[in-house]
Amino acid sequence: MAKQAGLGRDGAQVVHKVLSLLKEVSASRGRGTKLTALAEAAGLPVPTAYRLLAALLAERAVERDEATRGFRLGPLLWEFGLAAAPDVDIRRFCAPALDRIAAATGDSAYVNCRSGDDALCLDRREGSYPIQAKPIAIGNRRPLGVGATSLAVLASMPSNEVDAVVDANAARYRRHGLTAERVRSAVEATRARGFAVSTGRIVARFRGVALAIGNGVGGVPVALSVIAIEERLDLARIETTVALLRREEQALRALLASEPEIQQKGSMP
Amino acid sequence: MAKQAGLGRDGAQVVHKVLSLLKEVSASRGRGTKLTALAEAAGLPVPTAYRLLAALLAERAVERDEATRGFRLGPLLWEFGLAAAPDVDIRRFCAPALDRIAAATGDSAYVNCRSGDDALCLDRREGSYPIQAKPIAIGNRRPLGVGATSLAVLASMPSNEVDAVVDANAARYRRHGLTAERVRSAVEATRARGFAVSTGRIVARFRGVALAIGNGVGGVPVALSVIAIEERLDLARIETTVALLRREEQALRALLASEPEIQQKGSMP
DNA sequence: CGTCAGTTTCCACATCGTGGAAGAAATGCG
DNA sequence: CGCATTTCTTCCACGATGTGGAAACTGACG
Structure with a gap:
């Protein structure tokens, strides 16, 4: 009914x-x-x-x-x-950058991409810091806009698509203590700021910063992120981390521009 | 209706x-x-x-x-x-053996496992020989009993399960020029012989030999195979190839016996 | 031994999927 | 080219199939 x-x-x-x-x-x-x-x-x-x-x-x-x-x-x-190897292997494309990020920060690094109305965790690296944030595993998904990485992905999408997605997800946000309104303004803030930080307490005691890769890889919105315990990611450290992420993002963007078609048919080795 | x-x-x-x-x-x-x-x-x-x-x-x-x-x-x-990483990573477990087989024979080597009523191609290595048999890609499936590798998997299963599977697949065999009868006798022949060869002309001009790994890996029936063009796989060569496969199979079986629980949670790296 | 949250079964109802048939497209062939 | 054939897509009346409220069941906890 x-x-x-x-x-x-x-x-x-x-x-x-x-x-x-x-x-x-x-x-x-x-x-x-x-x-x-x-x-x-x-x-x-x-x-x-x-x-x-x-x-x-x-x-x-x-x-x-x-x-x-x-x-x-x-x-x-x-x-x-x-059998369903993707046409563009975003995972492999981002792997080197992920390695470097995790190594440099010592914290957990993530790649997410858009999958319908969700953000999907494509890959993850664990840093060396003793207290690791592992709230999300490879293959996990959450609504676009919930969490730093997911929010960065969302904010990198064209506004009309953002609207459509946020509308579609409206009901699901409640379960994460959010509303469509809050997500929309978080998108604004992210765009203004140039990177995303965690919206509210998705996972208690952890904080993340995330940055989208230009306007996607092979047409798919993608973002890189670093997640650590709150105490560790203070303002100063956020600044350094964002700088690091931005460097990697630019490198990847340059790679995208140079390669005519990013490696096809990656299978899953 | x-x-x-x-x-x-x-x-x-x-x-x-x-x-x-x-x-x-x-x-x-x-x-x-x-x-x-x-x-x-x-x-x-x-x-x-x-x-x-x-x-x-x-x-x-x-x-x-x-x-x-x-x-x-x-x-x-x-x-x-x-997100659905398997509990037992058969693929990784067999990878070294596959490498060696492909290197030694110069032909394509395959690992199949059972998936319901199908055989599933888990992994493949391409040999160095110029004419390669690539009828099957990773992730492809065919009914258990159709093709050498698939037949080897089937024949390694307990007889009551074989019966159930063959009955369930009866209708599908037609599309491959087979019947439940022929498959049943092929299973007999495989068991008597100790290894499987291609049943009929599944893919024209190619022939395969396949060998099951004991009674499976982590409870899942598995087989290794080598596929090449007919001319190349003559009687003498079949003998050598089977010997090679058997050696690898025994090595894997030994590994299985030694390790208490074969590596868990393999994810897909 | 009572309570409660989570799970499973039941069953009357009507929604939703079904599949034959016919209309469009695309493809092949003379 | 234009007719023939195959493949794809839309339509729609029918009723089987899935639906979901309610109730029985399980087992964990106090």
């Missing part, structure tokens, strides 16, 4: 439900996400989510941690991933 | 249809598979396949090659793959 759109939608809404669920399953790292949480996050009634997840479970598209009863993505999706 | 099962199946059959389609999309390499072919292979009416694929297209789960009108897996699935 009262789906979301009342207009002549094109068929196969189940596909959308299933993929929403899978996106939520891949949203967080660790021992998996509980049924109830997934259902709520995907905007589905619990029994519906249950039925779909049960079907996905039978096909090995998701797994269930017997201890915590949490769902994670299953081997079938990993297998599909093998 | 007359689905396949008439019994009180558990819900969400759409999930099965969607995943069948995706499996077929990932079955073959190259510029993508045509709608009609996918529909037939997945056992769905064309309009149904069309609707589902259109929905998947809108969500970036599949892409369409504008030139050939063929479907391939899309970036969303690659992204899911990032």
Whole structure:
């Protein structure tokens, strides 16, 4: 009753439900996400989510941690991933820069890219500093605008797309203690400032700074970031870190400009 | 009308249809598979396949090659793959062996594993010989029993599972010029012989020999293979190649026995 | 042993997907 | 070229299939 759109939608809404669920399953790292949480996050009634997840479970598209009863993505999706090598390998393209950033700062460094209405963690390097921020693992996703890296990605997109995405995500922001309004002004602030910092307390006690790579890599919005505990990322350190990020960003941008078409068909080695 | 099962199946059959389609999309390499072919292979009416694929297209789960009108897996699935790191990294485990095999023979070497009723190409090395067999790319799948590598995987499985799989695949074998009968006797022959050779002409002018790794890696049936043009793989050469494969297989088996739990959580580096 | 959050089953209802058929496009062939 | 053939896309009446509220169940915790 009262789906979301009342207009002549094109068929196969189940596909959308299933993929929403899978996106939520891949949203967080660790021992998996509980049924109830997934259902709520995907905007589905619990029994519906249950039925779909049960079907996905039978096909090995998701797994269930017997201890915590949490769902994670299953081997079938990993297998599909093998066959679905991306046309532009953003990950490989950014890897050297990531290495240098993590080495220079000693903190965790991340690359995120846009994936629909989400930011996706493409890669990560752990620095040498004893207290590491690992709130996000490779493959995790969160709504565009939630968290420093994600916000940097969002802010680098054309304004009309930003509007569309923020509207689409409006409901999801609540779960992160945000609103569409706050995200919109955070985008403004990011653009004015030239880089992004964490919006609110996404993960307590951690702070991040992030910088988008020009207007994307191969048409896909991308951002680099450094995340560390609050105490460590004080104003002075933010300044140095941003300078470092900007240097790497410019280097990557130069590379983009020189190479006619960034390396194609990267497969996953 | 007359689905396949008439019994009180558990819900969400759409999930099965969607995943069948995706499996077929990932079955073959190259510029993508045509709608009609996918529909037939997945056992769905064309309009149904069309609707589902259109929905998947809108969500970036599949892409369409504008030139050939063929479907391939899309970036969303690659992204899911990032988050769905397998518990046992068979690929990494077999990599050194693959390297050695390809180097020693000069031909293409493959690792396949079981994935449901399919064999999945996990990894591949190209040898130095000028004429290379590349019928199969990483991530491609075919029904268990079709092709040397796939047959070796199948034959290494317990007999009751073999029966179940062959029954389930019966309809699909036709599309490869095989029957359940022929596959069953090929399994017998493989077990008697100790290794598998290509069943019929899967890919014209090529021949393969394959050997399963004991009874699997971390519970998953796996096989190694070498594929070359027919002329090259004559009887004498088959003997040498099998000996080489067997040596590698024994080495891997020894490794498995020594390591308590083969490397966990391999992610995809 | 009672409470509660999370999970699973149930089932009457109607929505949503279904697939045959027919209309468009694209492709092949004479 | 223009007709024939294949492939793709849209349409739509039908009813099977998925839906989701409610209720039973499980087991963790106090």
